Amino acid sequence: MSNLDKFAAAINCIDGRVQAPVAEWLKLHAQVQYVDMITEPGVDKVLTAGGIRQTASIAEKLKISIDAHGTSTVAVVGHFDCAANPVSFEEHKTQIEECVNTIRSWADNLRVIGLYVNEWSAVDVIYDSDSEFEEMNSYL
Numbered sequence: 176m177s178n179l180d181k182f183a184a185a186i187n188c189i190d191g192r193v194q195a196p197v198a199e200w201l202k203l204h205a206q207v208q209y210v211d212m213i214t215e216p217g218v219d220k221v222l223t224a225g226g227i228r229q230t231a232s233i234a235e236k237l238k239i240s241i242d243a244h245g246t247s248t249v250a251v252v253g254h255f256d257c258a259a260n261p262v263s264f265e266e267h268k269t270q271i272e273e274c275v276n277t278i279r280s281w282a283d284n285l286r287v288i289g290l291y292v293n294e295w296s297a298v299d300v301i302y303d304s305d306s307e308f309e310e311m312n313s314y315l
């Protein structure tokens with residue numbers, strides 16, 4: 176299947192510094208042409224400490240991307256120097272892992288990736304449900 180008409184989604188911060196690195200990373204690693212952006216300030220905090228309404232709103236937006244664009248990969252993103260969530264890398268990492276679990280509970284057959292955009296605007300993989308599957312396979 177061609178990647179020319181394929182979409183992924185990113186649940187990302189509103190921060191203008193992190194949109195392009197995340198979109199480029201997903202285009203390369205999820206082999207898609209387009210990335211639907213769902214943004215909230217400090218979204219890794221919103222999904223872990225925010226209210227049910229905010230979480231439901233994000234889930235609804237992702238559902239539109241899945242239903243309309245056939246999105247099968249979604250990344251949830253935390254980043255360095257986040258104005259809305261100024262915590263340490265370790266705290267971001269814990270939040271991102273929790274976000275991944277939350278998002279995985281929303282839909283089956285969804286590849287969920289946790290990403291962190293670091294101080295050099297490079298993208299670190301915190302979690303990838305695809306590589307977990309590979310690890311599981313290696314035990315079989």
Ligand SMILES: [Zn+2]
Pocket residue numbers: 188189190216217218254256257258259260
């Ligand atoms: Zn931010």
